[in-house]
Amino acid sequence: xxxxxxxxxxxxxxxxxxxxxxxxxxxxxxxxxxxxxxxxxxxxxxxxxxxxxxxxxxxxxxxxxxxxxxxxxxxxxxxxxxxxxxxxxxxxxxxxxxxxxxxxxxxxxxxxxxxxxxxxxxxxxx
Numbered sequence: 853x854x855x856x857x858x859x860x861x862x863x864x865x866x867x868x869x870x871x872x873x874x875x876x877x878x879x880x881x882x883x884x885x886x887x888x889x890x891x892x893x894x895x896x897x898x899x900x901x902x903x904x905x906x907x908x909x910x911x912x913x914x915x916x917x918x919x920x921x922x923x924x925x926x927x928x929x930x931x932x933x934x935x936x937x938x939x940x941x942x943x944x945x946x947x948x949x950x951x952x953x954x955x956x957x958x959x960x961x962x963x964x965x966x967x968x969x970x971x972x973x974x975x976x977x978x
Contacts (some may be wrong), residue, residue, distance in 0.1 A: 869936065873957060876920035877903065877932045890922075893931035894944070899930060906959065915957055917939045928968060938966035 857951045877900035882890035897919070904917040928942045934956060943949055943966055955961040 863956040867967045871916045873916075873937070875903070875907075875917045875932055876923065876935070877917065877955070878921070878923040878925075878929055880922035880926070885893040888893070889929070890925040890926055891931060896930035899946065899949060901941065902946050903953065906950065907952055910953060910958060912957060925968065928972065930969045931968065941966045942968055957973065 866933055877896060878891040879896045879900055880890055881892035882888065884893075888927075900917065907915055908916050920933075923929075923931050923933060925940070930944075931940060931942050932952075933940045935942055939956065939962060941948075941963065943952065948963075948966055951963050952966065955963050
């Protein structure tokens, strides 16, 4: 199978989703000076905690905000992926997270300026 479109269809017997959306925020820490960097040193934990509080305040009881280990996009971080859509974001601030919360999690849209694509390379790695 070469792409997502080549994957077999979801079996009819799969249960309903437990959460409407599951947000994985990388909080991985690498040693200081690691060439790939890490999300934790870019305030990933503080930002994830902020998003978790804001989602609760917005009444999103069916959305789970989780810390994740390395999502392997270190140079583009901090990063998150939202399932079941499989949409990846890079974010830097509480304002970015507020926009993701409002646009994606509350209204089902996408924040295109923050989205990552599967083929996206880190800056300078072109």
